[in-house]
Amino acid sequence: MIRTVAGAALMAAAVISGMSMPARADAAADGLAAAKEKLAKYAAKPVFVPPGEPFDAKACAAGKKMLSIPNSSANPFLKGIIDRMKKAGAEVGLEVTEWENQGQPSQWVQGVEFAIRDKYDIVDLISGIDPATIEPQVKAAKEAGVKVMTSHFYDPSDTQNPFVSSSLTIGFGEVGTVLANWAAVNTEGKANILVIKSDEVPPTKPLMEGLRSELAANCPNCKIVQEVNVGVTEWATKIQPSVQSAVQANPDIDVVIPIYDSMSQFVVPALRLTGKTGTVKVATFNGTPFVLDYIQQGLVDMDLGESLDWIAYATVDGHLRDLCGLGSPAALNVPFYIFDKANAAEAGTPAGYDQGYGDAYLSGFRTLWKLQ
Template identity: 50%
Template sequence: MRLLFTISLLSTVMSVAAPLAAWADPMDDAKAIIAKHQKMPVFTPPGEAFDAKSCMAGKKVLSIPISMTIPFNVELQKAMASAAAEVGFTYTTWDNQLKSDQWIQGVSQAISQKYDVLDIAGGLNPEWLGPQLGEARAAGLKITTTHFYDVTQTAAPSVDYSGKVDFTGAGKLLAAWAYVKTEGKPNVLIIGSSDVLPSIPFVKSIQEQLKALCPECKQQHLDVPVSEWATKIQPGVQSALLADPGINYILPIYDSMSQFVVPALRITGSEGAVKLASFNGTPFVLDMLREGQVQMDVGESLGWAGYAAIDNIMRMMCGKPEVAKLNVPLLVFDETNIQTAGVPANFNDGYGDAHLDGFRKLWKLK
């Protein structure tokens, strides 16, 4: 009797659960992802408060970006230096022009000048400096990375603390945007660069989110190394559009790729019919958005990112747990709010300044 009752109960539960599953609306899910990132960013403490000024007194940090010829790195370093100045410790940016011998010289400088921390920043892979970082650790330096790994990736063994970025979250957002804006019928061309380590999970997150929202919808992936963007993106996009005129959205994972996508749209007569959304909030791309060439750009304030990176470095030096990801919110820029990014656009307008007061309180500076 008890067995029959259990079977009857299970049948009832399953009959109720089936309609509930059928009611799940992928369009509502996609819109919810977008709405979450259309609000003005608020500050969320990445960990417990600590007396940063006391524990960082006399400390020295040297940061080696991948190149100071890249505006992204210049702005990120400026923000990190500003945060360090507020706390009151020595922060040095190692100027370089994307040359490996210059990176190696930077590591040597950190060792010889007895720095406490060596930060590998803005796209520079610590594995490219394996032997040199080994020497630095042997000399007593701590090694950090800033804005390199995705939150799903494990840092190299040579790295003590890593300021990771939610590239996968940006990927889900881009997929949701394409799904909503095509009314649930995306035919997407994703442009990635697998030579940049976090690009791999970034592209995968777009692909998986699109499949989850729309299993039958079409998607394809164009992989172009960073060094070949200027020569391979435009013809690659043209070929894809000619082979499949049904493509209705292009998602370059880094927005600087967009400058090579737009000419391909013009040449193939696809401008207007094929839309474009990307990630980074690079000023010239935000200007393209304001002019109608790009429909959406997921931005991140580099001022905010710089303070978040310094926060994670100091947590390492002050004996606090590593943050799971840099405390940098992602914000959707589209035609409704693009004017807030400045005219011309810049790296920091449009995000508010909640991070400044937030980090100052977190570090017990006020």
């Protein structure tokens, strides 16, 4: 009897085992197919979609000025956007000025106070400054008649600070899903990932949630080996040694994801010094030109880009609509586009801020602004 029961148990275990292995294999194959299908959307050339009805942007912007405060002026991605906003603003007569800073909240406070004193019409908190961090100043600006707006900061799932006039959101969670699916597809569903992140920057949370959830859904054999959190002001001193230590301690790491591509300038030398260039894949997000150059040089594998020039025009458009009572769009509506070795040259050599995405947005916004 004991033998019979034991034998039955062994047979049952064998049946279960035999069923579970193909089931797991099928799940992995299905997940990989889903990941490939989702990535296809981002391989297509971006299309311009009007964010609202046409309006007389010159009349709206006449005599108006905007102070743009990045989370750090050392970030070339943000610097590039603001430089392009100055150009886009000039087309309609909006004066755009950057409040240069080194990423210190006290400097952001000073920027808002300056805007109040100097009677700016708009304060643009761009990509990384949480209004809650400087809420007393944001409230004071509102009371003084200065509209504080955010751009490229909130995910659509976030709740806007009550003293902010409007927000041009971006799908950071969506970005995380693209990075996850790319890692899965480019390792045949077996990625061992090192993530470099900055938890102090609020968009990191939805991005990481998207990354983790998509890996769980589409890549059961992928894993995040390590997450390295580095504050924005410490990127230059801590990212390189952290990456070196991680890839040496975990030789199975085959993908590094610095979630914001300006981090790549410190990841690339770390991989070079450890002899991992070309064997460890690097995937990132933003589309900063020097990182697109890295792709052409074989130092980075993928950058999920968004045209900095397109972002600039969309930001000016959205903020002017709010300023003039037309209702701001809920999002930037700037499409993402995957750059890799197959198409990185489309961005120019060296890469530019507005190359590779097409130029439909230029005539699109100028038509919306009644300039043509």
